[in-house]
Amino acid sequence: MVGQGLIDVLDGVLRTGRPFAGREIPVMVQRGRGGVRRAIPRFVYQPLTDVDGTRVGVVAHGSD
DSSP: TSSSSSHHHHHHHHHOOOOEEOOOOOOEEEEETTTTEOOOOOEEEEEOOOOTTTTTEEEEEEEO
């Protein structure tokens, strides 16, 4: 969900190239139609680079 600061973290990983591991960070997640719940997932944002080392994106992986 928007407004939880995770987009800023994602942008920081892309800008700096430093991965981020999220632990013990409570977030609100959308479940189906209108359902919202609190979760504490484990997730990693890993920078994705091109063959010349240019950062081109971020891979996100997580589990709850």
